[in-house]
Amino acid sequence: MVAPLLLPITKKYAHFVLGRERVCNDPNIFENITLPRRGRLNEALPDKYYSSVAYAAQFILERCAVALGMRLKELARSENLCIAGGVGLNIDANKNFLTKVGFKHLFIQPAASDTGIPLGCALYGAHVIAKQPRWWEMKSASLGKNYSHNEIINAIEKHRNSITIRKPDDVVKETARLIAGGNVVGWFHGGSEYGPRALGNRSILCDARNPEMKDTLNQKVKHREPWRPFAASVLEEYMPEWFDITHPSRFMLLSGHVHKEKRDKVPSIVHVDGTCRIQSVTQETNERYYLLLREFFKLTGIPLVLNTSFNLGGEPIVETPTDALNTFLSTQMDYLVLEEYVISKRPSTLGEKTAQRGKAL
Numbered sequence: 001m002v003a004p005l006l007l008p009i010t011k012k013y014a015h016f017v018l019g020r021e022r023v024c025n026d027p028n029i030f031e032n033i034t035l036p037r038r039g040r041l042n043e044a045l046p047d048k049y050y051s052s053v054a055y056a057a058q059f060i061l062e063r064c065a066v067a068l069g070m071r072l073k074e075l076a077r078s079e080n081l082c083i084a085g086g087v088g089l090n091i092d093a094n095k096n097f098l099t100k101v102g103f104k105h106l107f108i109q110p111a112a113s114d115t116g117i118p119l120g121c122a123l124y125g126a127h128v129i130a131k132q133p134r135w136w137e138m139k140s141a142s143l144g145k146n147y148s149h150n151e152i153i154n155a156i157e158k159h160r161n162s163i164t165i166r167k168p169d170d171v172v173k174e175t176a177r178l179i180a181g182g183n184v185v186g187w188f189h190g191g192s193e194y195g196p197r198a199l200g201n202r203s204i205l206c207d208a209r210n211p212e213m214k215d216t217l218n219q220k221v222k223h224r225e226p227w228r229p230f231a232a233s234v235l236e237e238y239m240p241e242w243f244d245i246t247h248p249s250r251f252m253l254l255s256g257h258v259h260k261e262k263r264d265k266v267p268s269i270v271h272v273d274g275t276c277r278i279q280s281v282t283q284e285t286n287e288r289y290y291l292l293l294r295e296f297f298k299l300t301g302i303p304l305v306l307n308t309s310f311n312l313g314g315e316p317i318v319e320t321p322t323d324a325l326n327t328f329l330s331t332q333m334d335y336l337v338l339e340e341y342v343i344s345k346r347p348s349t350l351g352e353k354t355a356q357r358g359k360a361l
Helices: 004-016 047-076 089-101 115-128 150-159 171-180 213-222 235-243 260-267 287-302 321-331 347-360
Strands: 080-083 106-107 163-166 186-189 202-206 229-237 255-256 273-279 304-309 333-340 341-345
Touching: 047 089, 080 089, 080 321, 089 106, 089 255, 106 321, 150 333, 150 341, 163 171, 163 235, 171 186, 171 202, 171 333, 171 341, 202 213, 213 304, 213 321, 229 235, 235 273, 273 287, 287 304, 321 333, 321 341
Parallel strands: 080 106, 186 333, 229 273
Antiparallel strands: 163 341, 186 202, 202 304, 229 304, 255 273, 333 341
């Protein structure tokens, strides 16, 4: 049932997509929508208004994408689809290309928006201008800088009085144990990810079995609206056992329904409609992160963790070791795993930094 607010919008929609072949290009087809001003994050929002407009936009977007996808499939007669552009970050629309249009193989560059242009320019220069053979395949988004041991130690030294540091024999096993113990862990490893998704190099990780973890993250770590969902990183070979999708989702650009019999096992990654944004992880694409998930699976029998980007609400994902330490000390995160080091806060630090963050908000 469409909410009353949506009726005029959905009637206009009938004129927006005409069959499967014709799309209206009139930019003024919809009447202007005047949004009430949003206040601070802790103020109540006009939920019916915002949720109705958001639903209408998503509804129309998905129908347009399906119509265009079906026409494209007819013209190209191919089972493969490559997507670029910012709309390529819409996980529900992407899944429809598989389930409703019928494409078998889908590739979406993880920086699908205009931020992907530099990579395209580099590849164009290599293959078209320099005439180099086309050998590179984008299997990983971790194209950022790797920080040296000295750079990490220098960042740690700046906060020596606020933190305690350990270097366990096996940092992967230790991290899996911490997550399984209910701790919220900042995970910093290797080069940062290209695009808006944290894919296991600049991530905040925790146990999805805890039904309170979603609220804990939103209130104490991310400092953002309570309705916003979180994603799951799952061992790719176990993905079909937990979600209604078999196509790889290595850049976290597909959604899937969590199987009903599994939802009560991982409640913190299940959205209100039973779906979840998914990152499927393989040893080939991110070995350390894969080994972490496998160790967690050994401890708990659950082949996935809750994964959200390592940043505060409204701020970019951390890039440097110093960024990671500053963000860690500004939240109620329990541990920071900075390459080989496990870092925790000194008892006096937590209250002081959290109070400062509260004043900033």
